[in-house]
Amino acid sequence: TSSFYRSSQGVIICFDITNRESFDNVDKWLGEVKRHCGDQPTMYLVGTKTDLQSQRVISYSTIKTYTDTKNLSYIETSSRSSENVENCFIDFARTLVAHTDQMKINHTSKQIENTSIGLNDKTKPVTTDGCSAGDKSVI
Numbered sequence: 481t482s483s484f485y486r487s488s489q490g491v492i493i494c495f496d497i498t499n500r501e502s503f504d505n506v507d508k509w510l511g512e513v514k515r516h517c518g519d520q521p522t523m524y525l526v527g528t529k530t531d532l533q534s535q536r537v538i539s540y541s542t543i544k545t546y547t548d549t550k551n552l553s554y555i556e557t558s559s560r561s562s563e564n565v566e567n568c569f570i571d572f573a574r575t576l577v578a579h580t581d582q583m584k585i586n587h588t589s590k591q592i593e594n595t596s597i598g599l600n601d602k603t604k605p606v607t608t609d610g611c612s613a614g615d616k617s618v619i
Contacts, residue, residue: 488513490522492568497527497556498535503543510550522576526552526568531558558613 491575493509496502506525513521525547540556547554553575557564 486516488521490524490572491517492526492572495527495538496524496529497538497543497544498529498532500537503538505515506546522572524555524568524572524575527554527556529558530556530563531560537592 491513493506493513495506510523513523525543526540527543530536543554546552553571555564555571557568559565
């Protein structure tokens with residue numbers, strides 16, 4: 481199963497709001513992601529089957545508390561009515577792009593921090609080995 485996670489930049493974990501066991505398994509899935517991907521991927525939690533509100537067993541406040549402690553983005557959807565399905569993917573894609581851009585910035589910042597230039601560093605003269613590439617008259 482580790483091949484499913486290889487090089488993942490983002491993960492969407494879904495659970496059924498009408499099924500307690502489904503919600504309880506979210507911790508297991510988060511553990512799998514962390515074990516195979518570390519803390520790097522963007523993660524979204526999606527509550528499904530919002531069209532079945534009368535059968536709901538996981539309260540929104542329970543989910544809100546959970547997502548706040550785990551620092552997860554959350555959205556509820558219904559495949560049957562298409563409620564929030566498109567929004568889910570659009571929001572996830574935007575978050576993923578922002579997270580990826582931030583990771584690039586952080587990586588570049590670390591590279592800059594680790595670079596040092598001394599005032600006494602000697603530069604090597606550029607040689608053309610007889611090539612006319614340095615001739616500015618060539619267009």
